Amino acid sequence: xxxxxxxxxxxxxxxxxxxxxxxxLHELPLVIGxxxxxxxxxxxxxxxxxxxxxxxxxxxxxxxxxPPVELAGRFNVWHALRYLGYFIWHLARASWGVAWLAVRPxxxxxxxxxxxKLTTRSDFIMTMVALTNSLIPGSLVTEIDRFxxxxxxxxxxxxxxxxxxxxxxxxxxxxxxxVMAAGxxxxxxxxx
Numbered sequence: 001x002x003x004x005x006x007x008x009x010x011x012x013x014x015x016x017x018x019x020x021x022x023x024x025l026h027e028l029p030l031v032i033g034x035x036x037x038x039x040x041x042x043x044x045x046x047x048x049x050x051x052x053x054x055x056x057x058x059x060x061x062x063x064x065x066x067p068p069v070e071l072a073g074r075f076n077v078w079h080a081l082r083y084l085g086y087f088i089w090h091l092a093r094a095s096w097g098v099a100w101l102a103v104r105p106x107x108x109x110x111x112x113x114x115x116x117k118l119t120t121r122s123d124f125i126m127t128m129v130a131l132t133n134s135l136i137p138g139s140l141v142t143e144i145d146r147f148x149x150x151x152x153x154x155x156x157x158x159x160x161x162x163x164x165x166x167x168x169x170x171x172x173x174x175x176x177x178x179v180m181a182a183g184x185x186x187x188x189x190x191x192x
Contacts (some may be wrong), residue, residue, distance in 0.1 A: 030057075031058070031061070034053065034056070034060060035054055036053075038053030038057070039053055075181065075182050076180060079177060080181040082177055083177035083178060083181050086173065086177055087136070090136050091136055094136045094138045095137050097137070098137040098138050098156065101156065109156055109158075110157065111156050111157075112154075112158040113152060113154050113155070114152070114155060114164055114167060115151070115152050116150065116151045116167075116171045117150045118150070118151065118171075119172075119179075119187075120175060122183065122184070125178050126144065126146070126149060127144075128182075129151065129174050132178075133151070133171060138156040138157065139153050139156065139167065141154075153171070155167050
């Protein structure tokens, strides 16, 4: 019988500790992010704020455990630049469009809530698609159905079905660009 529950069959205690350290290493970016957030909340960079941030970060991570987000382990710079260009262009274009809707004379623009079923099952890609759509003015993700890979978006200025179709196409384009930039090989093959 093994004396440590984390040990695998045939693994020495030293190897188990090394494996456990490797598992904990993936939490380092989260710890750093939480400590930086803590220092930003206090508007202070000092030894005390770093140490108290570390204590709070570890406490929060143990109290509110989240499963690790699995990344595909690949990154395509060309497709990432295409995604960035698409995002910046649509950010600027939508900003002007929403500004015009705010000052133009006429009735209040029609809004809609639409469901868009994504191809990907990756939590990371799904979150990035949702964040990108929420950052572009004129649309906001109201809910994510993680198990069905569905985003629900509140969309501004949708007087006809044509605008809803364009919005769905835009979401699928963002998903495709993100999958091509950072998705797994299986996700890339599923898109093509």
